[in-house]
Amino acid sequence: MSSDDAEGGPEKRARKDTLRLPRGFAQRGDPSAGALRAALLRGAALWHEGLKRSQALQVPGLVVDQPIAADTVLLRIPKELHFSRPRCEEIFKNLYEACEALPSADPEKRAEAADALCFAKVLQSCAAEKCTSTAQRECQGPSTWPEAWGHVAATLLSNVEDFADHPYVAAWEGRMPQLCSAEPELIAAQAQYVRTVYGCLQSTVTEMPKELDEGLFAFSWLCLLTRRFRGPEGSALVPGVDFLNHSSKPNAASEWDEASGSIVVTSLVDLQPGDEVCISYGNLSNPLLFRTYGFTLPCEFEPCCSCTFTQEELVAGACAEAATAQVQDLPNLHLNSSFVTDELAELLQAYPSGAGKLLRLLCAERLEKMDEKSKELKISTSTNHASHASRVLRSEYLCLRLHVQILDELAGQPSETSTSAQDLKHELQLLHQAGMLAV
Numbered sequence: 001m002s003s004d005d006a007e008g009g010p011e012k013r014a015r016k017d018t019l020r021l022p023r024g025f026a027q028r029g030d031p032s033a034g035a036l037r038a039a040l041l042r043g044a045a046l047w048h049e050g051l052k053r054s055q056a057l058q059v060p061g062l063v064v065d066q067p068i069a070a071d072t073v074l075l076r077i078p079k080e081l082h083f084s085r086p087r088c089e090e091i092f093k094n095l096y097e098a099c100e101a102l103p104s105a106d107p108e109k110r111a112e113a114a115d116a117l118c119f120a121k122v123l124q125s126c127a128a129e130k131c132t133s134t135a136q137r138e139c140q141g142p143s144t145w146p147e148a149w150g151h152v153a154a155t156l157l158s159n160v161e162d163f164a165d166h167p168y169v170a171a172w173e174g175r176m177p178q179l180c181s182a183e184p185e186l187i188a189a190q191a192q193y194v195r196t197v198y199g200c201l202q203s204t205v206t207e208m209p210k211e212l213d214e215g216l217f218a219f220s221w222l223c224l225l226t227r228r229f230r231g232p233e234g235s236a237l238v239p240g241v242d243f244l245n246h247s248s249k250p251n252a253a254s255e256w257d258e259a260s261g262s263i264v265v266t267s268l269v270d271l272q273p274g275d276e277v278c279i280s281y282g283n284l285s286n287p288l289l290f291r292t293y294g295f296t297l298p299c300e301f302e303p304c305c306s307c308t309f310t311q312e313e314l315v316a317g318a319c320a321e322a323a324t325a326q327v328q329d330l331p332n333l334h335l336n337s338s339f340v341t342d343e344l345a346e347l348l349q350a351y352p353s354g355a356g357k358l359l360r361l362l363c364a365e366r367l368e369k370m371d372e373k374s375k376e377l378k379i380s381t382s383t384n385h386a387s388h389a390s391r392v393l394r395s396e397y398l399c400l401r402l403h404v405q406i407l408d409e410l411a412g413q414p415s416e417t418s419t420s421a422q423d424l425k426h427e428l429q430l431l432h433q434a435g436m437l438a439v
């Protein structure tokens with residue numbers, strides 16, 4: 001399934017109606033997490049009694065309401081309660097089998113579509129006030145699974161999660177900003193892909209419930225994108241753990257306990273009443289956080305910077321250097337201020353004689369365009385950026401500047417690389433010395 005498969009090209013797509021997510025259609029308010037907690041406890045989970053769901057935060061999440069010491073287990077959720085692929089393949093076997101007919105050669109893409117369809121069915125049952133019945137009928141395992149997921153679905157549908165800031169929603173509603181960045185294009189392509197999958201499911205999968213509308217499917221997709229955790233069985237939604245927000249200075253950590261087959265969240269420091277419990281979703285830059293989760297961090301908390309070039313930009317740059325053949329099969333080029341990314345390593349391998357020059361050219365051209373627009377976009381190295389777009393641009397700007405500075409230094413031109421980029425500089429130096437990065 002490519003984004004053109006079901007839509008017949010970009011022109012036809014532009015005319016198509018915009019997509020809107022369901023808005024508060026469960027109309028239940030935020031159902032108390034107490035019911036979810038009780039269901040999870042019956043399923044042999046552990047949920048610390050001092051841990052409560054709170055709407056009173058800037059972003060809804062979990063807070064503590066009694067002192068909890070460091071190293072205390074806050075949540076332990078056994079794998080039987082996860083919304084994981086192995087579990088869904090048991091419960092919704094017919095849907096996974098039906099999705100095998102989807103027009104993608106990649107089995108992961110077919111299964112990903114089935115995952116989203118299954119979660120959409122759970123949401124749909126809940127929206128139809130039959131929170132648990134459909135899943136319960138089909139569920140072979142303990143009845144706590146459908147009960148727990150019925151509560152999670154009710155919580156999500158009650159406008160707890162409206163994805164108001166999510167860039168896919170902006171793309172679906174036709175309000176993508178024009179930025180001097182590849183992000184709007186990359187995000188629009190991903191958002192369009194979700195619509196394509198829905199179109200393919202409708203035309204290919206006879207088991208597709210007719211009343212499952214595109215907005216609900218898109219909502220399901222966003223829930224999976226923004227709420228799942230990586231575990232040994234692949235990505236899974238984990239009830240309770242998916243209520244935890246991200247911090248680059250987390251006070252709790254989630255990890256997989258192989259012995260018990262559970263995801264366990266443990267406090268890293270002593271927690272006081274009123275503290276929000278946060279985990280880390282990873283060392284992610286603002287462009288990556290925004291693309292996936294729809295939020296950014298204040299710049300002073302961003303752990304690294306990043307910038308992505310599309311494949312087309314890469315080929316256009318290579319064209320100027322008469323090196324199209326070397327780069328045309330490469331993926332989008334993602335750069336990170338802390339290390340040499342896999343994509344950059346691939347470029348260096350594919351085009352050892354000129355990748356350094358090509359990289360400098362790409363970075364310098366983008367920087368020039370950004371500089372031209374810098375007043376309008378308020379890009380600078382200042383940390384005072386409130387909007388997601390300006391934080392994303394700032395991150396890209398810093399990342400590009402670092403790469404140019406390091407390449408200039410390697411080429412013998414004096415430059416002052418920021419001390420925070422010493423690891424990247426060291427890695428590029430080693431590649432240069434090994435003859436893998438001509439500058």
Ligand SMILES: C[S@@+](CC[C@H](N)C(=O)[O-])C[C@H]1O[C@@H](n2cnc3c(N)ncnc32)[C@H](O)[C@@H]1O
Pocket residue numbers: 059060061160161226227228241242243244245246247292293294295296
């Ligand atoms: C796994 S959920 C976390 C719980 C969610 N806030 C809830 O109430 O159910 C991930 C979503 O929470 C929000 N989020 C998480 N960490 C955040 C942060 N540091 N700042 C702003 N929003 C955040 C984003 O909307 C993200 O897509």
